[in-house]
Amino acid sequence: xxxxxxxxxxxxxxxxxxxxxxxxxxxxxxxxxxxxxxxxxxxxxxxxxxxxxxxxxxxxxxxxxxxxxxxxxxxxxxxxxxxxxxxxxxxxxxxxxxxxxxxxxxxxxxxxxxxxxxxxxxxxxxxxxxxxxxxxxxxxxxxxxxxxxxxxxxxxxxxxxxxxxxxxxxxxxxxxxxxxxxxx
Amino acid sequence: xxxxxxxxxxxxxxxxxxxxxxxxxxxxxxxxxxxxxxxxxxxxxxxxxxxxxxxxxxxxxxxxxxxxxxxxxxxxxxxxxxxxxxxxxxxxxxxxxxxxxxxxxxxxxxxxxxxxxxxxxxxxxxxxxxxxxxxxxxxxxxxxxxxxxxxxxxxxxxxxxxxxxxxxxxxxxxxxxxxxxxxxxxxxxxxxxxxxxxxxxxxxxxxxxxxxxxxxxxxxxxxxxxxxxxxxxxxxxxxxxxxxx
Numbered sequence: 001x002x003x004x005x006x007x008x009x010x011x012x013x014x015x016x017x018x019x020x021x022x023x024x025x026x027x028x029x030x031x032x033x034x035x036x037x038x039x040x041x042x043x044x045x046x047x048x049x050x051x052x053x054x055x056x057x058x059x060x061x062x063x064x065x066x067x068x069x070x071x072x073x074x075x076x077x078x079x080x081x082x083x084x085x086x087x088x089x090x091x092x093x094x095x096x097x098x099x100x101x102x103x104x105x106x107x108x109x110x111x112x113x114x115x116x117x118x119x120x121x122x123x124x125x126x127x128x129x130x131x132x133x134x135x136x137x138x139x140x141x142x143x144x145x146x147x148x149x150x151x152x153x154x155x156x157x158x159x160x161x162x163x164x165x166x167x168x169x170x171x172x173x174x175x176x177x178x179x180x181x182x183x184x
Numbered sequence: 185x186x187x188x189x190x191x192x193x194x195x196x197x198x199x200x201x202x203x204x205x206x207x208x209x210x211x212x213x214x215x216x217x218x219x220x221x222x223x224x225x226x227x228x229x230x231x232x233x234x235x236x237x238x239x240x241x242x243x244x245x246x247x248x249x250x251x252x253x254x255x256x257x258x259x260x261x262x263x264x265x266x267x268x269x270x271x272x273x274x275x276x277x278x279x280x281x282x283x284x285x286x287x288x289x290x291x292x293x294x295x296x297x298x299x300x301x302x303x304x305x306x307x308x309x310x311x312x313x314x315x316x317x318x319x320x321x322x323x324x325x326x327x328x329x330x331x332x333x334x335x336x337x338x339x340x341x342x343x344x345x346x347x348x349x350x351x352x353x354x355x356x357x358x359x360x361x362x363x364x365x366x367x368x369x370x371x372x373x374x375x376x377x378x379x380x381x382x383x384x385x386x387x388x389x390x391x392x393x394x395x396x397x398x399x400x401x402x403x404x405x406x407x408x409x410x411x412x413x414x415x416x417x418x419x420x421x422x423x424x425x426x427x428x429x
Contacts, residue, residue, distance in 0.1 A: 022265060029258055034250035041251050043210075051257055055264070062265045073235060077242040084210065084245075092214040125243040143209065147244050150210040175205035182240050 006031075010075040011068075018065035025062055032076070033058075036083040043087040043150040053090050057083045088150040131181035139170045143178075146171065204233035208241055259328040264355055266419050322401050324424040333422040334377075336401055338387075345374070348382045352422065358405040363416060364388070365400040376410045377403070400425050 010031060016024035036057060041050040060082060068078050132140040138160075146156055157167035206212055207220040223230050324334040333352035336345050347362070354360050360379055363371040374385050404411075405418035 022262065025265060026258070026262070029261065033253050033257070035245070035248075037251040037253050038248045039245055042248050047251075050251075051253055054253060055257060055261055058261045059264055073239060074242075076245075077239050080242050080245045081208075081238045088210045088217070092217060124240075125246060128240060128243050144244060144247075146209045146211050147241060148248060152213045153211045154213065156211060171206065171209065171211055172200075172202055175202035175209070176200070178240075179202065179205065 007074055007076070011070040014061070014065050014068045014075055014078075015070070017061060018068075025058065028061060028079075029058055032079055035076075036079060039080055039083050040087040042148050043084065043091055049090065050087070053086045054083070057086055060086075084150065091150050092152075127182065131178050134181060135174050135177060136170075139174045142167065142170050143174050204230060205237045205241075208234055208237035256329060256331075259326070263326065263328050263419070263421065322424045322426040324401050324403060324422045326422050327420060332424075334403065334424075336424070336426070338426055339384075343387045344384045345387060346382060346384050347377055349377075349379050352379050352403070354379060354405050354421070357408065358418065359408050359410060360403050360421065361406040361410045361416065361418075363402045363404065365402065367398045367400075371402070371416060373411065373414065373416075376406070398425070 010028065013024045013027045013031075017028060033054065037050060037054050040053050040057075041047065044050045044053065057079075061079070068075065132143065135143070142156060142160060145151065145159070149156075149159075151159060153168050153171070154164055156171075157164045160167065162170075203220060207217065207224075212220060220230075224234060225231075321338070322336040323332040324336055325332045332350055334350060335348045337348070338345055352360065359376045362374040362377045362385075364374055365371045372388055374388070377383055377385075400423060402416075402423040403421045404416040405421055406416065411417050
């Protein structure tokens with residue numbers, strides 16, 4: 001199945017979820033849960049916590065499916081954003097708890113993304129990659145790391161080993177450059 | 185691109201600050217995130233900027249390896265989205281009979297009871313019954329997964345039920361209420377029960393003896409403090425019947 005029809009099916013399923021269709025929710029779950037768990041696990045590095053967040057994500061889908069507008073966003077963007085936001089909120093609520101089990105996420109095989117959950121048409125991805133490639137490799141590396149791990153400026157600066165001000169500057173300049181590049 | 189070695193110590197602020205992008209990327213700390221989220225619902229231009237960034241950055245997620253959720257996750261979600269039963273359905277005996285069918289299958293699992301802790305009798309202030317009767321056990325299980333959620337042990341000597349929760353969870357802001365449904369009768373509340381520690385509850389007077397053998401136990405989620413009406417309003421989270429030990 002190509003990305004367009006998979007996107008259309010997912011959009012339709014979410015619209016049916018808004019009408020309290022449990023089978024539609026099951027469809028959405030079956031086609032996106034492995035991808036979303038990967039996203040959440042990468043941020044939280046704790047499977048039990050990640051599954052709790054994932055449960056919360058699908059309950060939110062169930063309760064707020066009517067807020068999804070297929071004209072404005074792609075279904076996978078909506079779902080991934082929802083999952084990332086919940087995972088980041090959970091990460092922030094941990095406070096300064098020491099992170100354990102980083103190895104778990106990093107040990108995950110870099111499997112090809114599951115076809116039904118494929119993230120958008122390849123052209124969007126190629127465009128983003130093209131714009132990221134125009135950045136200093138250190139800066140684009142920080143952008144990717146921030147996206148994957150949901151780290152604050154502070155944690156990101158520590159992880160990369162640069163001062164906080166430098167990291168803020170890297171990320172903000174990168175975002176301004178990316179915006180200009182992606183807008184064209 | 186600016187040479188990193190000449191990066192100014194003070195990053196761009198104010199108008200220049202790409203706050204929507206920072207929010208989507210996830211670099212804001214807790215307090216800044218809360219502020220950004222407040223702005224999200226109050227400022228449509230900011231909300232559009234956030235949506236713009238989400239659409240453009242999400243393709244990065246393609247690089248993240250998928251991870252298969254545990255098998256129990258979907259049944260859990262499914263149970264949480266199940267339509268709550270209407271109060272009228274609760275006096276419907278046929279409904280309870282249907283739930284009982286699942287409970288019967290569980291009775292077979294009751295062979296494990298020997299390893300369950302038996303409630304200790306209090307010191308003999310009164311003479312102990314000459315022939316203390318064996319306790320009976322009910323596995324109160326999730327109807328979707330058949331996994332035992334609570335073990336209820338009936339203590340005839342004291343006319344009490346000892347409840348041992350086994351990792352049961354309620355949705356946020358809901359209490360677990362236990363009901364006993366004697367065969368052919370309406371559900372009687374045994375009250376709100378804790379999910380994190382064992383509890384003893386006295387059996388209702390008119391339910392002692394033979395009637396308990398065939399009664400169904402069920403747990404529903406209810407508003408904090410229990411059903412306000414005396415009949416269950418939430419969904420059945422678990423159910424099961426006693427079996428003779």
